[in-house]
Amino acid sequence: MNIEVEIKVGIDNPQKIRERVAKLGKLIKSIKQIDEYYIPTQRDFFAHKPSPVEWLRIRTNPDKFIFEYDKSVNKQADGKQDYAEEYETEISNPVEFRKILGFLDFKKIVTVEKQREYWKCDNLEIALDNIEGLGSFIEVEAIGNFKSTKEAEQECVKFLGKIGIENVDEDRINKGYPILILEKNK
Secondary structure (H helix, E strand, C coil): CCEEEEEEEEECCCHHHHHHHHCCCCCEEEEEEEEEEEEECCCCHHHEEEECCCCEEEECCCCCEEEEEEEEECCCCCCCEEEEEEEEEEEHHHHHHHHHHHHHCCEEEEEEEEEEEEEEECCCCEEEECCCCCCEEEEEEEEECCHHHHHHHHHHHHHHCCCCCCHHHHCCCCCCHHHHHHHHCC
C-alpha cells in the first residue's frame, strides 16, 4: 500500500511561488497530464457527500498511461483526510482498456487537463499545477519516511510557510480537481 499525505492550495502568482520553490529545491520535470475519472454505474463515487472518498482514473503522461485507484482514509465533513491509499498499474493499450471499462459499465465523469511541474525539495514532492478552467495551484506531498501522518502533514505546512503561504488551514483546498471542475461547471 502506498500512503499519500499532501496539502493543496490555490495560488494567485505562480511565477513568484515558482521562484521561491526554486530556491529550496530542484525541478524534476514539466509535463502535460490528462486525468480521466470513472465510476462504476452501480456505485457512483461522486455521489458521496460532501466529496468522494474514492477515485478511479486513467492518467495520461507523455511517456505512459497509469490506471489508479485512490481511497481516502478518515475523511472528515470538511474534506480533510488523514491520508489516501493509492494503487496503480501501467496500461500498455489505453484504447483497449477504455473499451473494457465501457463493457464493464464504467462511465467517464470528468476530464482534468493540467500542466504540471514536479519539484523535489528534501523529503517533499512539490507540484505546481495550471489546471485548464480552474487556475494555478501548489500541492505539497510528503514522500520521505515520517513517524506519523501528522508529522508528514506538519512538514508540508512548514514548507508552505517557507514560501510565503501562511494561512494553510484557511487556504487549504480539501477537494480534488475533478470536484472543483464539476462544481464550477454546474
